[in-house]
Amino acid sequence: xxxxxxxxxxxxxxxxxxxxxxxxxxxxxxxxxxxxxxxxxxxxxxxxxxxxxxxxxxxxxxxxxxxxxxxxxxxxxxxxxxxxxxxxxxxxxxxxxxxxxxxxxxxxxxxxxxxxxxxxxxxxxxxxxxxxxxxxxxxxxxxxxxxxxxxxxxxxxxxxxxxxxxxxxxxxxxxxxxxxxxxxxxxxxxxxxxxxxxxxxxxxxxxxxxxxxxxxxxxxxxxxxxxxxxxxxxxxxxxxxxxxxxxxxxxxxxxxxxxxxxxxxxxxxxxxxxxxxxxxxxxxxxxxxxxxxxxxxxxxxxxxxxxxxxxxxxxxxxxxxxxxxxxxxxxxxxxxxxxxxxxxxxx
Amino acid sequence: xxxxxxxxxxxxxxxxxxxxxxxxxxxxxxxxxxxxxxxxxxxxxxxxxxxxxxxxxxxxxxxxxxxxxxxxxxxxxxxxxxxxxxxxxxxxxxxxxxxxxxxxxxxxxxxxxxxxxxxxxxxxxxxxxxxxxxxxxxxxxxxxxxxxxxxxxxxxxxxxxxxxxxxxxxxxxxxxxxxxxxxxxxxxxxxxxxxxxxxxxxxxxxxxxxxxxxxxxxxxxxxxxxxxxxxxxxxxxxxxxxxxxxxxxxxxxxxxxxxxxxxxxxxxxxxxxxxxxxxxxxxxxxxxxxxxxxxxxxxxxxxxxxxxxxxxxxxxxxxxxxxxxxxxxxxxxxxxxxxxxxxxxxx
DNA sequence: CTGAAAGCGCTTACAG
DNA sequence: CTGAAAGCGCTTACAG
Numbered sequence: 001x002x003x004x005x006x007x008x009x010x011x012x013x014x015x016x017x018x019x020x021x022x023x024x025x026x027x028x029x030x031x032x033x034x035x036x037x038x039x040x041x042x043x044x045x046x047x048x049x050x051x052x053x054x055x056x057x058x059x060x061x062x063x064x065x066x067x068x069x070x071x072x073x074x075x076x077x078x079x080x081x082x083x084x085x086x087x088x089x090x091x092x093x094x095x096x097x098x099x100x101x102x103x104x105x106x107x108x109x110x111x112x113x114x115x116x117x118x119x120x121x122x123x124x125x126x127x128x129x130x131x132x133x134x135x136x137x138x139x140x141x142x143x144x145x146x147x148x149x150x151x152x153x154x155x156x157x158x159x160x161x162x163x164x165x166x167x168x169x170x171x172x173x174x175x176x177x178x179x180x181x182x183x184x185x186x187x188x189x190x191x192x193x194x195x196x197x198x199x200x201x202x203x204x205x206x207x208x209x210x211x212x213x214x215x216x217x218x219x220x221x222x223x224x225x226x227x228x229x230x231x232x233x234x235x236x237x238x239x240x241x242x243x244x245x246x247x248x249x250x251x252x253x254x255x256x257x258x259x260x261x262x263x264x265x266x267x268x269x270x271x272x273x274x275x276x277x278x279x280x281x282x283x284x285x286x287x288x289x290x291x292x293x294x295x296x297x298x299x300x301x302x303x304x305x306x307x308x309x310x311x312x313x314x315x316x317x318x319x320x321x322x323x324x325x326x327x328x329x330x331x332x333x334x335x336x337x338x339x340x341x342x343x344x345x346x347x
Numbered sequence: 348x349x350x351x352x353x354x355x356x357x358x359x360x361x362x363x364x365x366x367x368x369x370x371x372x373x374x375x376x377x378x379x380x381x382x383x384x385x386x387x388x389x390x391x392x393x394x395x396x397x398x399x400x401x402x403x404x405x406x407x408x409x410x411x412x413x414x415x416x417x418x419x420x421x422x423x424x425x426x427x428x429x430x431x432x433x434x435x436x437x438x439x440x441x442x443x444x445x446x447x448x449x450x451x452x453x454x455x456x457x458x459x460x461x462x463x464x465x466x467x468x469x470x471x472x473x474x475x476x477x478x479x480x481x482x483x484x485x486x487x488x489x490x491x492x493x494x495x496x497x498x499x500x501x502x503x504x505x506x507x508x509x510x511x512x513x514x515x516x517x518x519x520x521x522x523x524x525x526x527x528x529x530x531x532x533x534x535x536x537x538x539x540x541x542x543x544x545x546x547x548x549x550x551x552x553x554x555x556x557x558x559x560x561x562x563x564x565x566x567x568x569x570x571x572x573x574x575x576x577x578x579x580x581x582x583x584x585x586x587x588x589x590x591x592x593x594x595x596x597x598x599x600x601x602x603x604x605x606x607x608x609x610x611x612x613x614x615x616x617x618x619x620x621x622x623x624x625x626x627x628x629x630x631x632x633x634x635x636x637x638x639x640x641x642x643x644x645x646x647x648x649x650x651x652x653x654x655x656x657x658x659x660x661x662x663x664x665x666x667x668x669x670x671x672x673x674x675x676x677x678x679x680x681x682x683x684x685x686x687x688x689x690x691x692x693x694x
Numbered sequence: 695c696t697g698a699a700a701g702c703g704c705t706t707a708c709a710g
Numbered sequence: 711c712t713g714a715a716a717g718c719g720c721t722t723a724c725a726g
Contacts, residue, residue, distance in 0.1 A: 003464075003487070005703055016713045021705060031711055046483045051462040052402035053703035056718045061399070071443075072428035072630075074421070081419035084445060088452070093459050096418075096443040098431060105435070112440050115398035117350075136393045140350070223630075261635035283419075283570075288608035289636040352719055363697045368721060378695060400719035403702045 004047045012045075013038050024049060055117060063093035064310065065113035065121045067106065071098040073222070073254060074282035075297070076124065079146070082303035083122060090311060092119075099126050101220075107133055114141060120310045125149040127189045142313035142320075144306050149191045156313060156323040158305045162192050165295040165329040166199030169249055169277045172293075172331055174207055177339045178247035178275060181212045184229055184259055185251030187219035193251060196279065200249060211245070221251045226258025234266040243343040246274050253278035253285050253294055260292075260336075273344035275337035291335035301327055351394045359392075360385050371396060402464060410440035411657065412460035412468045414453065418445040420569070420601065421629035422644070423471065426493070429650035430469060437658060439466075446473050454480055461488060467657045472496040474536040489660035491653050491670075496538045503660060503670040505652045509539055512642040512676040513546030516596055516624045519640075519678055521554055524686045525594035525622060528559045531576055531606055532598030534566035540598060543626065547596060558592070568598045573605025581613040590690040593621050600625035600632045600641055607639075607683075620691035622684035638682035648674055 006024070010017040015034060022030050023038040041047070055061050066083050068076040076098075084094045095113065099106035106126050113121055120142040125131070131150050137143070138155065148159040166183070173181060183200045186193035197214055204212035215233050218225045237244045248270075250256035256278035263270050270276050278285060281296030309323045353371070357364040362381060369377050370385040388394075402408050413430050415423040423445075431441045442460065446453035453473050460468055467489040472478070478497050484490070485502065495506040513530070520528060530547045533540035544561055551559035562580050565572040584591045595617075597603035603625035610617050617623050625632060628643030656670045 007703080017704085018706085018713055018715095019711090021703095022712085025705080029711060034711080046487060048458060048461040048487075050403070050464065050703050051459075052399040052408070052464065053718090054705075055399035056397070056403055056703080056720085057705045059718075070428075071418075071431070072425055074424075077421075077424045078419055081417075081445065084418070085447065094444060097441060098428065100432065111395060112398075114395040117397065117399060140393060140395075223634075257634055264635050284631045284634070287570075287604055287631070287634075287637065288611050290634065354719080364720085365697055365699095365722085366695090368719095369696085372721080376695060381695080397719050400702090401721075403704085403719080404721045406702075 003050070004045055006049070009038065009041055009045070009047055012041050059117065060119055061093070061117050062091075063095055063116070063118050065095045065097070065109075065116075065118045066123075067097055067099055067109050067113075067121065068124045069099050069101045069106075069126050071096070074284060075253070075280045075299075078283060078299055079124070079303060082300055083307060086304055086307040090307065101126055103127075103129055103133060106130060110134065110137055120144070120314045122146055122306050122310055127187075128191050129189070131155070142310060144310045144313065144323075146302065146306050147192055148195065154322070156309055158302055158309060158325050158327065160297045160302065160327045160329050162195035162329075163199040163202075165279060165297075166196045166249060167203045168329070168331050169279075169295050170200055170203035170207075170247075172333070173247040173249075173275060173277065173337070174203075174210070176247075176275065176337060178245075179210050179340075180243070180245040181210060181247040181249065182233065182245040183212075183214045183249045183251075184216070184233060185218075185221055185226060185255045186214070186216055187221075189219070193221075196251060213245070221255045223254050223258040223261075226250060226252075226255035226260075227262050228258070229255070230259035230262025231266065234262060234268055237344075238266075241345075243345055244268055244274055246340040246343060248274050248276045250276070250278050253280045253282045253292060256292055256294070256336075257284075257290070260290075268344050271336050271338040272341055275340075277337065281332055285332075286334070293334045293337040294332050295329045296332045297329055298327055350397070351392055353396070356385065356388055356392070356394055359388050406464065407466055408440070408464050409438075410442055410463070410465050412442045412444070412456075412463075412465045413470075414444055414446055414456050414460075414468065415471045416446050416448045416453075416473050418443070421631060422600070422627045422646075425630060425646055426471070426650060429647055430654060433651055433654040437654065448473055450474075450476050450480060453477060457481065457484055467491070467661045469493055469653050469657055474534075475538050476536070478502070489657060489667075491657045491660065493649065493653050494539055495542065501669070503656055503667075505649055505656060505672050505674065507644045507649065507674045507676050509542035509676075510546040510549075512626060512644075513543045513596060514550045515676070515678050516626075516642050517547055517550035517554075517594075519680070520594040520596075520622060520624065520684070521550075521557070523594075523622065523684060525592075526557050526687075527590070527592040528557060528594040528596065529580065529592040530559075530561045530596045530598075531563070531580060532565075532568055532573060532602045533561070533563055534568075536566070540568075543598060560592070563598075568602045570601050570605040570608075573597060573599075573602030573607075574609050575605070576602070577606035577609025578613065581609060581615060584691075585613075588692075590692055591615055591621055593687040593690060595621050595623045597623070597625050600627045600629045600639060603639055603641070603683075604631075604637070607637075615691050618683050618685040619688055622687075624684060628679055632679075633681070640681045640684040641679050642676045643679045644676055645674055 124146040145157040278294035285292040471493040492504040625641035632639040
């Protein structure tokens, strides 16, 4: 499957390959007829230029790369879609890849992007090790971090205020009258998760007479993890003969869905016995029958900030200051919360 | 942000750039100490080779491209994740992009992949125009079509038997005792949708005394489209003073979810007044409280077939026969179907 | 085990 | 408006 080159086209058109190159690059100092003839031949023969050769001269592909931990997670899926759309609006080609929550794959993906000389990268990191592994690449290519899995302020970053997010969720539950809260899920290797924990802890301890606890068992935040954690939590309550907390906060919407299922199977009614709050506001949280109350990450705002910031860094050619932006989450009230009614006890 | 080249490394290591290249390519005919010294310098300096230069020599990037119509759709999202994972297992770098259900963008994406000299492409097409626009690229790069948006047998293709899918859905509804069916959604420009329509029509007309109809209003198959179509259908029934069909088939799961919401708002109980069947079996169809009965597309099988087929075509170097595989869908029975009980009339 | 040389397919001053 | 020439950063026979 050998492909035609610029020289083949030149021969067919009876011009030099320099002229073909000029035509392909839309130069204006070329006779209209020559231009038309060349373009026609290119079309007829199905010529596609060799991006590698072009980049070798240009030293930059003009494309940007996007890396997310898990593209099958609705949150990242929606994020990716917005990012890709916005970047294409700017005329950029976009390369997307997932790290599958694996540092080694994340590393490989970054390398692949660097080797392809992308103009910039938008990265949603795997966890708090990401930064350490990333350090070598910093300063070699503009990178915008989406999310706060970064220990210190050494990179450009767009993040939602996760601490404020759980804070407002707790306050909402408190205002409803709940005095027994549990936070389900989250892992220590994620800065994001730690911040959500901290917001919960601070808000719950600040209020007088509020029982609270973080219950975590698995490091993941998928539906499955929520399901198993929920099952474990409800059965622990049953074993110890104490009531299930009336306010349930979850590390993510996916996780909350799993908890919802575990609740159903354990005979815990939501929001009858317990109110449930998620985090992220993925699209299915708004589904009929789900109607999950959750802390929304303003995805469109995050994405347009990320793309704008990256373009700024690229335009500044490495001489730019670090850019950081924190976006405030917003509580979306749907149907999984209500005032405490009856507590659930093992029947 | 100028990057180091192989020559810079060579100078630092006191060898020729040929030797550096050999080290980088893991050649064995190189003295261990020389190899170690070179690799150490590469690591310390953060050298990343220029993929463009390498490809220029190799004429092939070794990567593959994946294009789907809409990455925010759960079905394609899940598909993409599997494809990416499987391809990476084979050591391939993967470039993903979406066409946003737009032929022009689809075209642009294919071109970008061709220009980057990917070894192969897995394409889930926008609609029945895709093939016409694709024709010029066929034969220039191995392409596997995922889905059946192809008019004739001119390409390698992995598709689910959409016709059989609705056929089995209708038979299931019939076996439950339903005699009034409606198919909601779908557009004529999609071969996939036409096949689903045809399966419905054939199965419903083959049975005696079954009332059936295709009701379609919008070309999309997103939640929103299902919601609006559902609302329109229910209100038309109300206006004409006739009952809502007791068996509802939908063009996709997303669409079915929208119909579910419309039903809820219109006072149509599912599965009390009407049974509901989706298509695809996306992950949220299995969610608690959703539990949508649906025709599943065996995603893992489709994806591994697609990747294997593509690898086969690539290995054959353009001399391969067309490969085609049809995968049988499977009906997943959950909670949105039941025997007909009472019909819904405007109250 | 190592190096000099050619060349992959483009782009871009430079000269005309 | 057009062409000859140099060079981007690699890889790969070929020679030693």
